[in-house]
Amino acid sequence: MADMKxxxxxxxxxxxxxxxxxxFTLFNTSLIFNGDAKTLNESTSYTDRRMLEQKVYVxxxxxxxxxxxxxxxxxxATSNRYLILLTCTARKTMSECKQEQEELDQLQHDNLQxxxx
Numbered sequence: 447m448a449d450m451k452x453x454x455x456x457x458x459x460x461x462x463x464x465x466x467x468x469x470f471t472l473f474n475t476s477l478i479f480n481g482d483a484k485t486l487n488e489s490t491s492y493t494d495r496r497m498l499e500q501k502v503y504v505x506x507x508x509x510x511x512x513x514x515x516x517x518x519x520x521x522x523a524t525s526n527r528y529l530i531l532l533t534c535t536a537r538k539t540m541s542e543c544k545q546e547q548e549e550l551d552q553l554q555h556d557n558l559q560x561x562x563x
Contacts, residue, residue, distance in 0.1 A: 523554075 527547065534543035 527550075530550065531543055531547060534546060538546075
């Protein structure tokens with residue numbers, strides 16, 4: 447009988463150690479998964495922030511390029527006006543040239559209206 451109680455004691459201890467090991471494993475596994483989920487959330491939010499920063503940068507750069515393009519287009523239009531006026535005055539009177547320039551301005555204005563619509 448005494449041997450049986452000693453055996454039951456060892457068996458209980460072994461079961462207790464197995465249960466303790468199993469509980470410890472589950473606890474660590476849940477910590478690992480929670481840590482992975484937290485890391486994934488932080489990584490995702492960091493990526494989202496970086497993408498938003500890049501989008502803002504690209505939008506700003508696009509606006510800068512558009513303004514630069516419009517500035518170049520204005521300079522070119524002004525240069526073209528002077529060039530047309532110079533070539534025109536070599537062949538015609540000043541009033542005829544101004545009339546042609548006004549017609550060109552009207553055509554450009556109409557063209558811009560079509561593009562804006």
